[in-house]
Amino acid sequence: MASDQGIRDSEPQSFVDIVLSRLGIDLSKLGSSQFQRKGYLSKVYLMELIPNVVLVLFGALVMWSASLTMPDASFPRHVFGIVLGMAAAVAMWRYDVGMFADKSRFLLVLDIILMLMPSIPGLGYNTMGMTGWVQIPLIGFRFQPSELAKPVTILLMASVTAGYNGKIDSLKDYLKLCGILCIPFVLILTQPDLGTGLIVLVLGATIIVCGGAKGRWVLITVAIIIVGAFAVVATSMTEGLPHILKQYQLNRLIVFVDPSVDPSGNGYNLQQAKIAVGSGGFFGKGIGNASQAGSGFLPEAHTDFVFALLAEEFGFLGSVFLLVMFGWMIISTVGLALRVEQPYAKLVCVGVAAMWTFQLMQNVGMCIGIMPITGIPLPFISFGSSSMVSQLLAAGMVQSVWRHRKKVSA
């Protein structure tokens, strides 16, 4: 311990280290009093668990209020999703997430199966504009396998990246990791589900970056992605060239740039979401008084635009409370990643934190007009059992990392 400290002091510190130490923040010390504790409580990582439970309860409250005015928002089904997700989380926590560290082949195959499931005849359930759903025959239970693919991809990318021990030296290895990440990404795009694809891409890329990829390569890759994205958008907007983006996706981008273009379509949705959020004010309109969501002006008020509903009912106070809970939960997870020793466990935490960060930014950002509209749910809050199960499973992975920590630094 002392030698660690000594090394760190003598080594030149990174810019982030300097900034954080100036601010008097030491992420490594988060929950450290509990870190060494023995007994039952030591088996759960309270710093992540507390905000997580608060978020699930908050989400249940929002969904209950939504169920008062919206027949689509079924409170019992939401609770069912929570129960199912908690079962998955507890199971995950009980067993060591580390057991997947050397099972990347299995994880890859599982990931591919999940991605392709909706395309299998007899399993796929594509009606009424819903894509990417699977209906299990005989039982009739429907879920979105792409949601489950998110934690699986975390485990996969962590397992293939962890072995480099934070130092990916050769370009060949870097490209291999990128190639593996491309498999779930490309498969998910064929669903088509651009939103989930982006989540997978972001969390996988974060794992590779935190797994020690050389900064130069990362920058080059990001540059290529940006150029590629522009090329995709440009070709999609040009007559005669292949349209990789669907027209509705293109419209969302156009509307994001200029909401006045299409006030009755996507621009209308965005405008209504912003009105819902803004009209919430400081204290909000109160449970059941959300006129924007309750009277149908706000579309998808219980799923994709649930944050707008929450912000309308609970105001700035409730929105900030939600964001602080998310911040707490994410920072705690990053803090755990800093302190656990196993590279695999670190990267699992990184993947989960990256997923939550991106989904939070994308979902909330879309409701307040700083991100384009995509069908990405808000973890723990949005209606939808598939999302709830996969998010709680991810939380269970973090708890498992804690419970089965081998050795701690700090």
Place this chain on the structure above:
Amino acid sequence: MSLSTIIIILLVLLVLALVVLYVFYNRGDEKLQFDIGGQVPRADGGKDSSAERTVRARLLGLGLVSSTVVLGLIAKLWSMQLVSKDDYQQQAESNRTRTISLAAQRGRILDRSGNEIVGNRPCITIIAKPEVAENNIEIQLLGNLIGMPAAAVRRKIQDQSEGAQSDRTVASDVSRRVVAFIGEHPYLFEGITVEERSARSYPFGSLAAHVVGYTGTVTKEQLEESAKNTDEGSIVYETGDTVGQAGIEFEYENILQGIRGEQQVYVDANGAVLEYSTSVEPQSGSDIVLTIDAQLQQAAEEALQSIIDKIRNSVSKECKAGSAIVMDVTNGEILAMASCPTYSPNIFVGGISNDDWNKLQSEESGYPMMNRAIAGQYPSASTIKPFSTFAALDNGIANESSEYNCTGWWTGFGEASGQYCWEHKGHGRMNLRTGITNSCDVVFYEIGKGFYESDKPEAFQAKLHEWGLAEKTGIDLPGESQGRIPDADWKWNYYTSAADLDRQWKGGDFTNLAIGQGDLLVTPMQMACAYGGVATNGKQWRPHLLKSVRSRTGSGSVVDYEPQLLREIQEEEKYRSIVHDGLVGVIYEEAEYIAQHFTSLPVRVAGKSGTGERAGHNPTAWFITFAPENDPKYCVAVTIEEATWANSSALFANRDILGALYGVKDEVPYAITSVESVGD
């Protein structure tokens, strides 16, 4: 299959091939390795701790990015929910509130004893949004349902006369079956609604159509006009409002219209009403009580129509138009005002079709929308003679003892300019009184000549103007014509393309004017007022149709119309009696075939006929009476276009109307003779 799908499929196949390659053909350690032991804690890296530092720095970076995201979102929420809160709340409020305007019921139009000439009735109307025009199936369905060709339905929906954005009226007065079908199949009829509106009803049919006028949907021009008018109490119309377009409906629009109410409602995103909020009740428009007597009006219309029909079926097949006026000479009240041909104001209810409208505007149908009683302009013919007489007496052209000799051929301006009296056989010795009674043209040729030779010839026209000829009466109806009295200036300026000699005012113009022919134009209303003035010793009351306004709200108060004196003409008593006696003589002395129609009446009548010549047409027949001659109360003026001699056309209609006034039918058969026979 689109190119992009093919590309995606190729990509997927490529990825799958690579996966299979890696997973199943990787045997040696040197080749691709997936698992290289991430679960084992990193062995002491000796002095090389760079990897550890890299990971630590990047994890801290991740933490920093996450915190930035959260703080950035909070910052944006701060600006939306705290700074711009009011703006968004206002938008949310305007999202969910709608103001429904509640139409006020239009005031009714009643006759003088309270009979409803124009009322209101509920009317089930089918309304379509403009977008429906693009849905062929829906239009076809709707057309089949209401029994209307699809093309007609589309034309109705595309019609923008009610405003480009507003909903369109497709059909009115549809059956309950249609309403039920639309209600049961809302998904088939998107954008189509059924509304119960209030429509005009006409219990007496087309009775007094020209007086009451008709209503229509407010036009774009009227909308703009009302929006500009900011006077207090003025009405601001909304698209789709029903407004008066003609007649009393137009004239007293502000009284009839009423004040619309407003209802605030909370709605959901589909516009369905969730909750009612505050409301302002609409105020019905006030009822208009007319001076018209429905029974007399009916009699006048029937008398006019039946005589016109008789003429058309005998001597003049072009005869189809005319007018009749019954006025109370003591106060200007119009008891009846008929105009032929007429129309049914009911066809305007729910929007008139283009075909119907064009028909109403065509020459072929005789311009039935024109109220000939106030807008028809004709030479007055011999009915002008009492006023020519006053002009002559007042200006010293003639006096009470002037005498004339009628041989039937008058050569006052030389043999070359000789003119016939209507009675070619000649009347013999005439004075002013017998000149009126016998309508002797020669007497008035002499008067015309007298003015032509006097030092102030235009005093003739001035006198006619003084009596109200070619002066608007100011009756409370839109569309009144002015008429004209020709004079030297007018003639010179009017016939600009003629030779100078023909443009000059000549003696013949005066002789024409004195017998009411030539370029003179007057309206039947003006003549009725003028004869009213003769009957009341020079007092002309402004003719009016409004008797009172009866409020339908609150106390139901009544405001009565105050009669207005239009003008008072001073004539000497002895002159008046010459004219008066002459007019009585027309009825009882001129000829037995005239007198026989009037002797059965309980009162004595005075009056004058007139047969206006029209080149290339049958003459315009006039017959104007007032009664009782010793204490005048009513003036009846009948004009018939394309008729025959007044004494065998307009006289009969006039007598029928007098018969209705005094309850005595004419038992003498009506013999209609052609222009070539009998006399004026």
